[in-house]
Amino acid sequence: MPYIEGPVRRSSHRSRKSAALPGSAAMNARPASPRNLDCVSASSTGMSITPTILRPCVNRPMRRILHTVRTRITTIRTWSTTVHTWTAPIRTWITSASGTYLWLAALFVTTVALHQMSPQFEREFLLQRSTNIHELSTDPVRVLIVSAFWIDGGTWLPYAVLYTVFHAPAEHWLGTPRWLSVAALAHIGATLISEGVLGWAIHHGHAPQSAANTLDVGVSYALAGIAGVLTYRVPRPWHLPYLAAVLIFYGVPLITGRTFTDLGHLASVLIGLACYPLTRACRPRRYLDKRTSSGVRTPT
Numbered sequence: 001m002p003y004i005e006g007p008v009r010r011s012s013h014r015s016r017k018s019a020a021l022p023g024s025a026a027m028n029a030r031p032a033s034p035r036n037l038d039c040v041s042a043s044s045t046g047m048s049i050t051p052t053i054l055r056p057c058v059n060r061p062m063r064r065i066l067h068t069v070r071t072r073i074t075t076i077r078t079w080s081t082t083v084h085t086w087t088a089p090i091r092t093w094i095t096s097a098s099g100t101y102l103w104l105a106a107l108f109v110t111t112v113a114l115h116q117m118s119p120q121f122e123r124e125f126l127l128q129r130s131t132n133i134h135e136l137s138t139d140p141v142r143v144l145i146v147s148a149f150w151i152d153g154g155t156w157l158p159y160a161v162l163y164t165v166f167h168a169p170a171e172h173w174l175g176t177p178r179w180l181s182v183a184a185l186a187h188i189g190a191t192l193i194s195e196g197v198l199g200w201a202i203h204h205g206h207a208p209q210s211a212a213n214t215l216d217v218g219v220s221y222a223l224a225g226i227a228g229v230l231t232y233r234v235p236r237p238w239h240l241p242y243l244a245a246v247l248i249f250y251g252v253p254l255i256t257g258r259t260f261t262d263l264g265h266l267a268s269v270l271i272g273l274a275c276y277p278l279t280r281a282c283r284p285r286r287y288l289d290k291r292t293s294s295g296v297r298t299p300t
Contacts, residue, residue: 093168096171096172097167097168097171097172098176099171099176099179099180100163100164100167100168100171100179101163101168103149103163103167103219104159104160104163106149107149107150107151107156107159107219108156108160110149110150110151111151111154111155111156114126114150114151114154115154123215126150126152126215126217127213127215129143129146129147129150129217130143130147130214130215130216130217131143131144131147131191131195131216131217132195132212132213132214132215132216133195133198133199133202133211133212133213134212134213136191136195144187144188144191147191147216147217147218148187148218148219148222150217150218151217151218151219152215152217152218159219162223163223166223166226166227166230167179167183167223167226169230169233170182170226170229170230170233173230173233173279174229174278174279178278178279179226181275181278182225182226182229182272182275182278183222183225183226184222185225185271185275186221186222186224186225186226186228186268186271186272187219187221187222187225187268189267189268189271190221190224190225190264190265190267190268190271191216191221191264193263193264193267194260194261194263194264194267195216195260197260197263198211198212198260199212201260211260216261220261220265220268221264221265221267221268222268223268224250224265224266224268224269224272225268225269225271225272225275226272227246227269227272228246228268228269228270228271228272228273228275229272229273229275229276229278229279230242230272231243231246231272231273232276232279233279243273246269247266247269250262250265250266250268250269251266253265254266
């Protein structure tokens with residue numbers, strides 16, 4: 001006998017949720033997009049990329065980039081502050097001896113220029129700027145000035161060390177005008193003394209006539225004069241051993257070699273020692289300043 005389905009029994013409990021009507025907002029609303037769904041997943045599933053999905057796709061990489069940039073900027077600032085702190089004494093040392101290091105910079109430029117010249121042209125070029133008898137009798141002022149900006153031999157680095165050891169402390173101590181006065185007096189005075197003796201030797205037949213046109217450029221006379229005047233800066237009793245060392249260093253070559261250049265070096269030392277009156281009014285200056293509690297820089 002065929003089975004006949006009986007009437008369906010409805011539950012006495014009705015659902016509290018009201019059915020959505022056709023055309024209502026509930027029927028037309030799209031399903032919510034997952035928050036963690038990225039652009040690639042949304043595109044692969046066929047889901048349209050809405051502003052809600054696109055905004056995290058753009059914001060997350062931008063936040064990572066900005067964080068990386070901020071970290072790099074902070075690192076650079078920290079490194080810059082550290083370098084600035086460590087190099088402050090060096091910068092103060094150089095700026096407080098501006099004359100020394102400007103002169104040294106000029107010597108660097110001229111030394112580089114000499115390296116670009118052929119040996120024959122370099123010799124002719126330097127001869128025109130030499131403080132020899134021929135050039136001194138032709139244009140003394142010019143050669144006395146320009147000869148102090150060229151180095152014979154083309155080696156600059158040793159002079160950078162010597163300028164830092166001798167010229168810079170002397171400029172810190174004497175001040176730029178007096179330091180420059182001592183250097184100029186030693187350079188000019190020693191040149192005139194040595195070339196005068198050489199002229200006397202040529203005139204009396206003790207030196208050849210070709211010596212009147214010899215090559216004579218450089219800054220060694222000024223350096224020797226500064227080394228001499230620094231005797232008054234060395235604390236006692238060490239100033240006497242220092243002076244003895246300077247006199248031996250420049251005196252022995254004059255005894256053994258007896259060249260006009262050796263005579264000029266020793267004369268430069270004596271001129272530096274004769275500049276004692278320029279040192280009497282000088283108070284020892286330190287190249288570093290201290291800040292007071294009020295923030296005003298005062299020399300120590």
